[in-house]
Amino acid sequence: MESDILFGVVPALSTLGFLIVALVIYLAGPGKSRPRKNFILVEYIYWVFGPLVSALAKLGVTPNMVTLTSLGLASLAGLALANGLFFVSTFIFALTVFCDIIDGNLARKTGLTTRGGAFLDSFMDRLAEGVLFLGIAYYGGGNWVTVVAVAALILSYAVSYARARGESLGVNVKVGFAQRPVRMFILTFSILFSGLAAWAGRDVLALQLLGGGSGIIAIIAGQTAFIRVRHVMKHLDAVKQASSDEMAPLPSKSTDEGRVIPTSQIAGEMPA
Known part of the structure; x- marks a missing residue:
């Protein structure tokens, strides 16, 4: 249990504290007067992850690389869950959510928004979900x-x-x-x-x-x-x-003589 708290709760609380402080700075500083096109929390997410996205773009990291990293993190979360490390699993899985945010922003920033990338992201999301359920299944014994x-x-x-x-x-x-x-x-x-x-x-x-x-x-x-x-x-x-x-x-129309007249010809027989 000590390792679960050390590697799960401590980094989670540290990350949460950072995000709260960043939110206060955003609301009091540059975010206060910024014209908003989206909901305020969406704009905040763009702002807080902006420097990281820019750094990744300069390093040549592609959105697909971030997506694959997300699957790796989800696999670690499932492994931690299988071993009863609940807090570690929760924290690592939260990092996969951050990866989902980053790869989309990185794709827009680098102009690499493609249908193939969207497919890969969706496909990896399904695998990430699967490994978590497998972790629970294993823990169930x-x-x-x-x-x-x-x-x-x-x-x-x-x-x-x-x-x-x-x-x-x-x-x-x-x-x-x-x-x-x-x-x-x-x-x-x-x-x-x-x-x-x-x-x-x-x-x-x-x-x-x-x-x-x-x-x-x-x-x-x-x-x-x-x-x-x-x-x-x-x-x-x-x-x-x-x-x-x-x-x-x-449909067809039958005459007294038994001859079948197509309906397409009947229109000419109808009175004006």
Whole structure:
């Protein structure tokens, strides 16, 4: 537990203290009169990470390098979680969030905003989410927590795949509650509270909190996956029906002699 506090709580509090002091400076100084195009916290994030982004750009670091670094950090977070280092895992995973912020800003600053980079970023986000659930599954030791963590992993991927596959078929699939930020919010706080329980000597409670957080994610992810699948199928069926209606043959008219006259000719027989 001492190592978890030393390498998790101390750097986390130091980073939080730095961000709070920087926020005060931003509000009192250059950020006070700056014209804002975005929400104030968004502008603050651009400002506080600006020097780091500029330094990375001068060093020739690309956004894809930062994205790959994010996956490496997420893997370390999952490894720490598997070994019960909850605070370390939370802090390292928070660094992956910073990487997500930095790679986007770096792409805009260097003019390297590409569709390939956006794809790589999204792909790495899914892998990062996966390694955290694997860490929980390993820590569960094969009990119910392991089962719930694996279920949360599968259903979370189902949510992402339903959107990716649906949009590849031309359907807008931005429906459902359990999008990635929501899942990561629940997961992060369940890990953090598990750390607090372990720090208080409540190891069983820590395990239950991990399982409970994973269970909530599994439930809402399953619901969202179902909603997205139904949404895509309804849309595709509606498109198919519309196409069938357009291609259906025109009705015909039978005469007394039994000869069939196409409807296209009937219009000429109708009175003006």
